[in-house]
Amino acid sequence: MRLYHVSKSYMAGQYALHDVSLEVRRGEFVFLTGPSGAGKTTLMELIFAAEQPSEGQILVLGRNVARIGAGAIPALRRRVGVVFQDFKLLQDRTVEENVRLALDVIGTPRREARARVFQMLKSVGLQHRRFHHPLSLSGGEQQRVALARALVNEPEILLADEPTGNLDPELTIEIMDLIVSASTRGTTVIVATHDHGLIDRYGKRVLRLENGRVVEDHPAASSSIGASA
Amino acid sequence: MSRVLMLIAIAFGNALRGIRRASTTSLLAVLTIAVVLVLVGSAALLVENMSGLLDEFGAELQVTAYLEPGLPAEAQRELAERVGSAPGVEAVLLVDEAAALARFERIAGGAELLAGLEENPLPASIEVRLRADARTAESLAVLTDSLEGLPGIAELAQGQEWIEGYARAVALARGIATGIGIVLGLAALLIVANTIRLAVYARRDELDILALVGASRTFVRVPFLLEGTIQGLLGGLVALLVVWGAYELLLPQVRFGLELVLGRAELHFFTTVESVRLVLAGAGLGLLGSMTALVGAGSET
Secondary structure (H helix, E strand, O other): OEEEEEEEEEEOOEEEEEEEEEEOEOOOEEEEEOOOOOOHHHHHHHHOOOOOOOEEEEEEOOEEHHHOOHHHHHHHHOOEEEEEOOOOOOOOOOHHHHHHHHHHOOOOOHHHHHHHHHHHHHHOOOHHHOOOOHHHOOHHHHHHHHHHHHHOOOOOEEEEEOOOOOOOHHHHHHHHHHHHHHHHOOOEEEEEOOOHHHHHHHOOEEEEEEOOEEEEEEOOOOOOOOOEO | OOHHHHHHHHHHHHHHHHHHHOHHHHHHHHHHHHHHHHHHHHHHHHHHHHHHHHHHHHHOOEEEEEEOOOOOHHHHHHHHHHHHOOOOEEEEEEEOHHHHHHHHHHHHOHHHHOOOOOOOOOOOEEEEEEOHHHOOHHHHHHHHHHHHOOOOEEEEEEOHHHHHHHHHHHHHHHHHHHHHHHHHHHHHHHHHHHHHHHHHHHOHHHHHHHHHOOOOHHHHHHHHHHHHHHHHHHHHHHHHHHHHHHHHHHHHHHHHHHHHHHOOOOOOOOOHHHHHHHHHHHHHHHHHHHHHHHHHOHHHO
């Protein structure tokens, strides 16, 4: 994943992101940090084509997101899993149905989809809750469901925007361990967080944003780095 | 199951889920379409039957020559033969006084009406049936000119004016029915469009999530299109049942009235093909309404 002089402006002269250039390699784990309004969420939105940059180029999985047509966005998003602070689960669907959404949109046969969802829920420890509705789950469990949905398609990139923002410290570690384990299986991971304790605990690469600019790019204490994602 | 079939099954599932979730607004859309199609269907049925009667009358367009009172039977027969050889005539039927009375009694129960009269007041007549190629205003004029001079004929009566008036009435009814259909159809379209638009609004969280996980535009839109189509289909079915019920209920009275006035009444309900068309018209309205809603729904869909 490469960004070349990327800027995003919602109003003339005011930048949410300003001249950001960076590279994230395949399988790399990156913490994106900075104060509120620094541009973390905007950066994430640009990567999964929820927004278009005002200037610059963004290469994600071989596609230039800055020039991507509307018809090509779904195919890109099937290769990018996304997790949010507020889980974004459908309350009228069961845990299994929520996770299966990512497989339904590509027409995965029902039997295969159920098997894959079961395995995914098992890996996040929620297979016994698959017929429950999200509201009957704890916050940590709901985030695990959201994570399962993001990962069930075996995406090449996982974006997590404050995934532990609503969770207590114990559940935070639980969710982060699951995200890190996805990374160890080869998925490129970017996690936006305010939580410095978390950043210190995992010792991964840290990109710090302030006022829409990258002000710090701190390498991982130890990491395996491959080709660009 | 192939991926395409799976996607179709999912789209149907999502459409039915949408209808269940917004059951009140869906019911409103179904009833609106039903009301529109009941009105349009009833008008179409009326026009259809009126046209049928017009065709029957057209096929049997005839001139009636009323004979002078007291004309002997032999003279009546001779006159009928002469009339039969006139231009454009296919066949003639001599109806003598007794036959005219019998016909009146059969149609109008005239025995009581005429019981007080000492004499039969009905004249003898010759009913002239025209050849198909002579059922024009010009041919009719030539025929009536040639008959008017014949001795023994008191009066000529022709149904053309009545038929022309009836044809105008049918055309008017058809025009009114079309107008009503268009206006009410547009109203139904807007209501279905608003129903679907509300559904899109109510499900925007779901649409956001679908977009996040890579749902294509088709995957998102098709369930809404199906939803409108299903609503329209149900509305069409309800309308067909209502029109059929009303037809069965009113048929005896209408048939009695028509037989009284016209001597016969060959009325019929929609054929199977016409019934299917009515139901499909509902589905089409629903589909169009959904399409209208999605065009105006913006980036979410």
